[in-house]
Amino acid sequence: MEKFTKLRAVAAPLPMVNVDTDKIIPKQFLKTIKRTGLSKGLFYDLRFDEAGRPKAGFVLDQPAYREARILIAGANFGCGSSREHAPWALLDFGIRCVIAPSFADIFYNNCFKNGILPIALPPAQVDLLMDDAERGSNAVVSVDLESQTITGPDGGELRFEIDPFRKNCLLNGLDDIALTLEKQAAIDGFEDSQRASQPWLYA
């Protein structure tokens, strides 16, 4: 997983609430057995018409936002299906940070496994960033994970909260599985005692 430390990039506004993962990447793109190349399906139904022709106007297709690395969105972002294809598609497009008033749990979790930083902020602060983002390519936003701050294009600074464990994993690009395998002895011990008390759980 790629580390996340600091990011200075254009922020794209997506002022919609309840953006579900079906919308982020529709089902026809889930038939892949790979993690890469999914940006072609990102927000597909918002970007392309029924015949697969590009529709004008979707924010990420506007020249000002082609290089966006940050997405500012409405509440309950990423609700619905657990598909990790949603963060994979965002990442494949280049999005490394999503800022919204709230996130659905599974999506939020999935972001951290892929080096994407999801930031939940109070709605009024998201509104400010949304206004900034509307200004296009001049709206460069900086996110600093170490100091947990966001700096807007006009220099205003916002603080955000993040779980310390997840922060550490992102900052160092740590692999969860390797970390857990270090606790092998504890897992073995758990299984021994569970097997004694609930033997029916073991074939």
Add this chain to the structure above:
Amino acid sequence: MSQPKTLFDKIWATHLVNVQDDGTCLIYIDRHLVHEVTSPQAFEGLRVAGRGLRRPDATLAVADHNVPTSDRSKGIDDDESRIQVETLAKNCADFGVPFFAMEDIRQGIVHIIGPEQGFTLPGMTIVCGDSHTSTHGAFGALAFGIGTSEVEHVLATQTLIQNPAKNMRISVDGERPLGTTAKDLILAIIAKIGTAGGTGHVIEYVGEAIRALTMEGRMTVCNMSIEAGARAGLIAPDEATFAYLAGRPLVPKAGQWEQAVTYWRSLPSDEGARYDKEVILPASEVEPQVSWGTSPEDVIPVSGRVPDPSDAPNDDKRKAMERSLDYMDLSAGTPIAEVSVDKVFIGSCTNGRIEDLREVAAVAKGRHVADKVYAMIVPGSGLVKHQAEEEGLDRIFTEAGFDWREPGCSMCLAMNADRLEPGERCASTSNRNFEGRQGRGGRTHLMSPAMAAAAAVAGHISDVRELV
């Protein structure tokens, strides 16, 4: 005496493997269900890292999302779908995971086959790379959906890194009126608390109307906990739970069964246990429900009218409503029971069990699907299909003009060939009415199986209470 605990607290506490100084928990996972869409990258990850599978005996795999629901003797037409299903079969063979192939009578939707096989048991932690894993909470198991990276983590370590959820209690008091089903209760709950109402929480459903539900009904309620934003849903195990499980293939064997039941009886929440959030819903107020928009919280009683965006509580909501009405091609004030449908879909992990099919048969018997309506019934598993046929339900369906199909996810998400065409309107027993969910441009109205059957025979959304 120790602090009174909720059912969730008890399951959580008995599955902690390790707690770090920063509070991050490592929890043990008792059972892992796997399907073809969210697992290929996880198995690939294991291969790349040279890791094995910790507990194949605690893992069960099935293909459900991509399988055809028509004649299967010729295999799967679509190349990508076929590759995904074949990849699952190969991964299961390579890693020693028990797998129900498409030809196996036990094949079906992952959340239907877990309980059906007795793979799902009270007090367990259960995960699957699928959000509707919440279904298994009906047995008093902590069951939740995970992403593919976590699937890989469970395959390799049989554990997950998690933070504890908060406790939420939803009490559905009193008696359910005639014509109101488990589906109507959960739709009414989501309408009340919203699709983010349960975020960060595990919802425990309590109350007389919940106790009175069969296991099938309880699964329907827990299934849609995810649509209420919750991590999981839970219903305390009781005699109905034990009776459902007794004799199923994977339950504790004689000798251990009594020991297990004794343990399961200790699971229900203690008197005085504390909840972070509480909601009360009187069952007597719940009519049959129908969704009108493109979010599962956009739900009204069948006697209601399509709401007006100008009544929205805020700007965001108003914009979302306008967008929904535009997509659904509905105008504010229209009685929902006048809206005509083109297709009817009965099935999914929400409503693809035997009891759901019996409800449909009760409405369909002696009636006929309206002209111009295409109505399909997709059983949740091969065993559900078999039982329905034993009971003669299939004859009722086919005589009434319903299409009786092979088991799978089908038009719940339209990954296989079953889908809505642009502009088509569907009465559906599934769980999501998102834009394009059942096919690009398709319009979904969520409702109970009985209501979907009523819509099929009437040709428009209609009140099932007028038929039974």
